Amino acid sequence: MEVTREIDEGVALSPQSYDDAGVDDMPLVLGDERRMHVRAYNHWVSLLQGRAYPSIEDLDPASISDFGPHSVLLDFSKGIEDPRIAFLGRALREECDVEAGIAQISQVPSRSLLSRLTDHYLQIIANRAPIGFEAEFVSTRGHPTLYRGILMPFSSNGDAIDYIYGVINWKEMVDAGTQAQLNADLAAARRLMPSQPAATQVWADGPSAAFPAEDVDAATTEAVPADASLYDRLAFARTSAEAFAASEGRSRGALYQALGHAHGIAIAAANEPEALAEMLSDAGLKSQARAPMTPIAKLVFGAEYDKTRLTEFATVLTHAQRHEVAREGLVAYLESFPGGIKGVVGAERALRRKPAADATQWDDIAAQLRSRPPLAHVDIARAGDGEFVVLLARTDASGGLDVVACVEGDKALTERAVRRAAA
Structure with a gap:
């Protein structure tokens, strides 16, 4: 099938212009899915470090759990005619039904989602800046699909663009006929359901x-x-x-x-x-x-x-x-x-709802416990510095107590124990 609608051929982005002229200004809205590309762009900006382009040495797509599975890395170091595919994320590979060993752009199936991403790579070379784009097309499976992508330049020497990193997200839609049938089936099912009392x-x-x-x-x-x-x-x-x-x-x-x-x-x-x-x-x-x-x-x-x-x-x-x-x-x-x-x-x-006098009551409880003679003294390593702590002990064979733990960090538990001890 042919593409049903192309919304935009791509918008060049820069760290200064992205919010004003970037993905969020395009007419097709995919809801929260677009934020993946904002996060990808922010990651690209974080790697700039004052350079014209981020260093390819700083990029590790396989370690990016957020958008790495939705990404592809193109290697132009051997020429721009047929770039090498240096990395292809799992989600994108499965969606496009391509083998993990796909090596060149020329091997990308036409009218696949991956082709929608790689078709824009020459714009990066021309604009020397990230490109954001979105569109709607009919996939090879015949499903109307909305997608949004971003391509970002990387360099191995700081001057030339010899790598491009792309991230794409998508959403499959049902066609109008299928949606109408689904709506009709749902309405019919509701009519057959027994009425429920209010x-x-x-x-x-x-x-x-x-x-x-x-x-x-x-x-x-x-x-x-x-x-x-x-x-x-x-x-x-x-x-x-x-x-x-x-x-x-x-x-x-x-x-x-x-x-x-x-x-x-x-x-x-x-x-x-x-x-x-x-x-x-x-x-x-x-x-x-x-x-x-x-x-x-x-x-x-x-x-x-x-x-x-x-x-x-x-x-x-x-x-x-x-x-x-x-x-x-x-x-x-x-x-x-x-x-x-x-x-x-x-x-x-x-x-x-505890009364304001509760603080005074706590002072009285604390003073009462301070005046009591100790039952025993235990030298024990502690993590905190609170005045009162809860110790957990077990009974030994002779009927004595062996302290096995010092419970710290639970203010509510300590407060309950102190109040119970003073009762």
């Missing part, structure tokens, strides 16, 4: 917890790669949030899963504050110093989601951070917490 939302951890088990599924753990980017984590979270919305609020598993992924975003964002700031900016959200988890909840569930529920979700994330719940451990934590989400929210609200 009911209020069912929350697995709320007053409706007694509803039949089939209305509230169990939470399951969906593994996210340890090196996943914030964008990938957000994609996982939104998928679970969409599943929860599709269940009309009845899927506890999808809800817990979405919150678990949101918790993973919050933890990972501590090491990637700039990426989080970019994600919030893309979504039209602002960070909140007094409520840092609210924007993350909005990222996952949508800014227009019910504000009361968003507040509860943000409270759960705050609780998880305060109790140092492991990155992938929130689902299990909520499953074991009495009352689930509602229980966590209640505990957090109770904590905030």
Whole structure:
């Protein structure tokens, strides 16, 4: 089949002009998929280091888990007529159904997605700058496909462009006839479904917890790669949030899963504050110093989601951070917490409702414990410097106690132990 629509032949980019004249200004919108190319471009800029072009020695596509599988590296060191393919990412290779051993551009199948990327390489030579482009075409499998790509120059000597690195992302679409048939089939299926009586939302951890088990599924753990980017984590979270919305609020598993992924975003964002700031900016959200988890909840569930529920979700994330719940451990934590989400929210609200005199009460408790004679003295290596710590001991054969661990870093546990000891 012939190409159905070409949106743009390519736009030359520069570090100064990308935001104004780059991929984001092209008419075809692919949603969040376009951000892969922004990240690829930012990676290219980070390798410039004051040079006209980044050094090819600084590029290792195989080690880039984010967009490396969607990329290709062209080697022009032997001439520009038929460049060598020095690297071809797994996702791109599988999509185009080409062998790993493909060596030259001349071997790229015509009208394949890879050809859509390599067709633009001469523009890099002419413009001596990155080229961003996007288009729609019909693939060799007959599927309408939207794609967006970027090509970036590299050099082995700092002067000449002898390598080009390309990244491309795509989305297959169904044709109009197939989509119409799908819509008709879906409408027919809905008409055949038995009518359901009107009911209020069912929350697995709320007053409706007694509803039949089939209305509230169990939470399951969906593994996210340890090196996943914030964008990938957000994609996982939104998928679970969409599943929860599709269940009309009845899927506890999808809800817990979405919150678990949101918790993973919050933890990972501590090491990637700039990426989080970019994600919030893309979504039209602002960070909140007094409520840092609210924007993350909005990222996952949508800014227009019910504000009361968003507040509860943000409270759960705050609780998880305060109790140092492991990155992938929130689902299990909520499953074991009495009352689930509602229980966590209640505990957090109770904590905030503590009277102001509580600080004075704590001083009295601390003073009481300081005045007590020690039961024993133990010289033990410690990681922290807090005044009170929790020691874990086991009983030995003679009935004495052997200290086996010093539990530090859990403020809530230490505070509970101190209050219990003073009671």
